[in-house]
Amino acid sequence: MARLHLISSPNVSSLTTACFVIVGSNLWARKLSFNTVYFQSTLGCHGSKASKHNIKGQIQYNPLRFQQSAFNHNYKSIERGATFEETNKIYVVKADSVASSELESEASNSKSIVDSVKSFMAVLYEFIYPYALFAQTSASTSASLLAVQKLSDISPLFFIGLLQAVSTLSFMLLYVSGVNQLFDFEIDKINKPYLPLAAGKLSFRNCVFIVALSAILGLGINLMIGSPALIWNFVLSVTLWTCYSVNLPFLRWKKNAVQTSLLMFFCWTFLIPFTYFLHMQTFVLKRPLVFTRSFIVSLLFMSFYSIGLALSKDIPDVEGDIKHGVASFAARLGQKKVFWICVFLFEMAFGVAFLAAASSSSPFWIKFVTCLGNVVLGSILWYQTKYVDVTDPASGRSFYSLNWKLLMGSYVLLPLIR
The missing domain is CATH 1.20.120 (Four Helix Bundle (Hemerythrin (Met), subunit A))
Structure with missing residues (x-):
């Protein structure tokens, strides 16, 4: 049979081996095997010499044709694969860049919010007069400790009373310092240009809002606590320091040196020590006033x-x-x-x-x-x-x-x- 004759033929075998050597690929080997079957049918129809000549010619031609076809196919496949990968790569990069830009935008927004809060708190810290805040806190703590008669008095009840005493200090000082800066705006431009209102770090409207809100919150918290001494401390402090700063008839006590000295003497010598001592002695420890x-x-x-x-x-x-x-x-x-x-x-x-x-x-x-x-x-x-x-x-x-x-x-x- 023609198939058996062709496969057993040494010429065809050598040619096939030569094609394997030339091509060096399984894919081309399969294509060559396919042509060999094609040549088998040609061999069966024509004579032996003509068949050998045709086989030789086809085999000499076909590797070039198959090589070009395989190369073209391989090139197209690689080109198409590269295009697909490149397309996907561009898409992924775009997606990542959009996502990263959104994350960066959110991070920058959160950072700007945090920075704004920090800046506002720094301005508020300058606005409240830090030395006055620390001194008032020390004064209230010291006056509360004056009511302690024995070591067992320093208990959780004492610390609760101390927390009540200092809880409204910041509101009172915000009000006092705010009113003073509102009515001393022109003077502070000369004497204290570093203050937030005089330096332009805080607007006049915001200053008024802080002053009003501090008075409301301070009085409200003291009423919730219910200590008469703390309520009187807040009310008298706000009233007296308003008279000190507000530019109205019979007020603006700071213009008079004697009135200024008497005001500070009364507040720091009597009002602050007495009210906090009274709060701890009578309201917290429930003792008679001694x-x-x-x-x-x-x-x-x-x-x-x-x-x-x-x-x-x-x-x-x-x-x-x-x-x-x-x-x-x-x-x-x-x-x-x-x-x-x-x-x-x-x-x-x-x-x-x-x-x-x-x-x-x-x-x-x-x-x-x-x-x-x-x-x-x-x-x-x-x-x-x-x-x-x-x-x-x-x-x-x-x-x-x-x-x-x-x-x-x-x-x-x-x-x-x-």
């Missing part, structure tokens, strides 16, 4: 220190006060003279605390700590006086800030004097 020795020492200490604060407050603000008709002691008597009066008052306060601590019935180590503490505070004040330039507003403000820091140190020592 003035302890440490409470009386605290009143004597603050009677000197509060007047010193009232006088030193105006030392760096002389230029703006004179221009706008505010007759402070520093503007009337001179900055240097008022400065040394303040130093004398502060040292007198530390002296009162030292004598009270030395004559107390407390254990020796408490006497030692309180006496040494007041000596250190007084020494720091005296040492810093040689670095103060009363004609430089920045130096005057630094001295005023130092007085508040020393006061906070005294608030730690006063409850230990028994």
Whole structure:
């Protein structure tokens, strides 16, 4: 049979082997095998010589044709595959870029919101007068500790009462400082251009909104707590400091140096210590009102220190006060003279605390700590006086800030004097 004859033929076998060597591929081998079957039918129809010649010619031609066809097919397949992969790749990249851009947009939006909140809180922190906030917190804590008679009084009930006492301090100070900045806008442009309202960091409308909201929230929280002492503290503080700042007939007490000194003397010597002490003694601990020795020492200490604060407050603000008709002691008597009066008052306060601590019935180590503490505070004040330039507003403000820091140190020592 022709099929058996062709397969067994050495010529065809050698040609097939040659094609395998030339092509070197299974795919081309299959195509060559297919042509071999085609040549088998040709061999069966024609003679042996003609068949051999045709086979040789076809085989010589077909590898080139198959090579080109296979190459073309392979090229088209590769080109089509590359196009498909490239299309998919472009699509995926576009999808990823859109998704990443959306994520970046969301991240930038969230970051901008966080930055805005941080900026607003920083402005609010400057707006509230940080030294006043820390001093008020220290004062309320110290006055609450004056009501403690034994160590067992420092209980969860005490800390709840202390939290009630300090919970509305920020609202009260926001109101007081806000009202002062609203009515001192022109003066602050000269004396304190760094304040948020004078510097343009806070608009006038937002300042009014903060002041009104602080008054409402502060009073509301105090009413919810229900402590009469805290309610009176908030109401009197807001009323008195409004009279100090508001430019209305019979008000604007800051224009009068005596009224300013009396206001600070009353608030820091009596109103703050008495109301917080009363809150802790009667409302929290449920005890009858009894003035302890440490409470009386605290009143004597603050009677000197509060007047010193009232006088030193105006030392760096002389230029703006004179221009706008505010007759402070520093503007009337001179900055240097008022400065040394303040130093004398502060040292007198530390002296009162030292004598009270030395004559107390407390254990020796408490006497030692309180006496040494007041000596250190007084020494720091005296040492810093040689670095103060009363004609430089920045130096005057630094001295005023130092007085508040020393006061906070005294608030730690006063409850230990028994």
